[in-house]
Amino acid sequence: MLRFITGRLLQAVPVIFIVITATFFLVRAAPGGPFDDEKVVLPEVKKALEAQYKLDLPLHEQYLAYLSDLSHGDLGPSFKYPGRSVNEILFSGLPVTAELGLYALLIALIIGTTAGVFASLKPNTAQDYIPMSLAMVGICMPSFLLGPLLVLVFGIYLEWLPISGWGAIPGDKILPSITLGAAYAAYVARLSRAGMLEILSQDYIRTARAKGLSEWQVVIKHALRGGLIPVIAFLGPAFAGLLAGSFVVETIFQIPGLGRFYVQAAFNRDYTMILGTTVFLSTLIVLFNLVSDITAAWLNPRLRAQFSGGER
């Protein structure tokens, strides 16, 4: 088990390294620099600024300097927020984004698995078609459409919920979480339906029925364990998607999370900020994929035996 985890972590190192390198050179290849905005800056001032942020060095030296800082966990100073380091900014935005992501994930899991399991029990009937059609709509509807739509209905027409902010007014966390979670609820619903249908057609489900278990006992005790494994395995990639999606949702709802800093950094050519966020997020994504893979494998007794050192 430990060997599996270390192996996977070692595999992650080159992945993250490639991400860093590609991002480093790509942001610099993009036209414009951090200090080329519309304000007229004296050439000497600009030069001094560039010297301060090591932008006057040859590219490969900048790259090596960045790597050396990074190896100490230092993501460097922000170019656009003078006096603040990227580390500081990341950790101020992280809790908000993490909370938003968590709520969205919970919504996705609760609604998604319920709908998927429900649909799988009576395949090809209304009980199947209605939630699955809704799921299709959920997948097709982008969050920049769903968000404003929810705001329009629940915020403006019905006046039930606040339309923006995070943690300022009670209930302001509901709409962003739903907006972010909806598409994933739909994916989870489809995955859990497919997983459950597969398991429900297995011979051991017939065995369970032959033992006199009620339909609910069959589903909950015998089918769910295997049927939801695809959902668990999907959580890793879903987490990556949630982080990317949160940028849009944070912008729509004016939420001070990581996403807004990231988007602004891209517009501002805030090199260190872009790099720092990318490195941080890609590390998180790799970790979460690992965790979800391990969990999915752990839930399968056959694979578990291989992990813990051979079968009996």
Added chain:
Amino acid sequence: MALLTVDSLQVSFTTRNGTHQAVKGVSFSVEPRKLTAIIGESGSGKSVSCYAMLGLIPTPPGRIDGGTALFDGRDLLSLSEGELRAIRGRDIAMIFQDPMTCLNPFMTIGEQLIEPLLVHQKLPKKQATERAIALLDEVGIRAPETTFNAYPHEFSGGMRQRVMIAMALINEPRLLIADEPTTALDVTIQAQILKLIAELQKKRDIGVLFISHDLAVVADIADHIVVMEQGEVVEQGAPSDLFSAAKHPYTQKLLDAIPTGQRVSTLTDPKPLIEVQQLRTWFYPNAKAAPVKAVDDVSLTIHRGEILGLVGESGSGKSTLGRALLRLAPITDGQVSFDGTRVTDLEGNGLKEFRRRMQMIFQDPFASLNPRMTVYDTLAEPLLLHGICAKSELDRVIARLMDDVGLAHSFIRKYPHEFSGGQRQRIAIGRALATKPEFIVADEPVSALDVTIQAQILDLLMDLGSEYGLTMLFISHDMAVIRHIADRIVVMYNGRLVEQGSTDQVFNAPKEAYTQSLLASIPGAALQ
């Protein structure tokens, strides 16, 4: 009074292609303390009848159209789902064919075993566990306390079937329905399980309804046999009457299909075609573990024109040996020579030419045929690949092949899924013959087929063998089949050859203890 009386049971399935009558007015009864066997081929409606009584067929598409099934004075067919559920697993229990797939791989043996007790008798968990452990011991599971917390994948097929039996018996049912309980098992394990069922039945006073496709299996244990064909009962009666004087032609056909007799070798002046010396195929699961010796120091000779039977149980290495001869499995050590050429040294084009001369037929014709290729494509591929005939001749050669294996020419543009199991195996045989091989490895070619089809395919293989002077390695776990077809027999156990000799010698004067136990396990003594 009968324990279960089924009267004119009718079941149908509605599919896109219309309504299919799976069971057309079936009547039979099961007496207490007796074993009633239902015999029939796949699609005869034998399993559907039993599942329908217990509400275990999906409705829709299934539908019970009529009839009664009286159990204990109550008609099972008119009970509500809740009432039926109270009977399932308590008064009527079931065991199924494939113990590999019938136990939940995500739950421990113990969890599954005590479930019927918790559901029906509402026993506390501790008490249920004690009872389960005692029962595991009774069905012959060693160290039941540790077994209790193990998962199904940690067991062999025979052990899993014992667990299934324990699970069925745990509530002391009065009727046990066993659906092909030994079909997926090795012959020695089958003998053990049959013995166990018979013992438990006497000890616990239960009626058994035993579903099987194999007359030989039920011949020794049944008190009453019901023969089904295409949803109807064609004949029923005591085994002795049925075997000595079958009235219905279908029963007679089933009896005739049981491979009997012993092949007498017609081979005069044997010349070796294949010589195998100290062949080893070892697999290394990982660097640390000891190698799995799938084939270990096997030496044998196959003569030109003979059918050599290779017998062994699952895991004995017989398939690996067959594949290694064709270089389809890795060879760790040793020599294989074919017609004087060292096969083990061949590479590239030499190997390709050699592959043309040796072909393989697999057990499962559905899995080994490409579902996206028509019969024509399947047969044309080896012909073109090896340049055996010109494009202009292709149609004629393929038509000839289809004649050889007994397929109508009108099938030529059809896909594998449009055929029955037997027809698919004919296609697979045609594909093997296409390259005009001298040697064929047939790996359990009839094991997945119904008995009557099995007999046809065996005849086909023997006819083709003598017509084209083929040499064949015929791999099987079924002793009766081997005896019927083979000139000579080799017996494999744990990767090694334990015995070889002429068919007569191996069957009538086996030297090794293992061979003797294999022979003793052959079901159907009552038929001989």
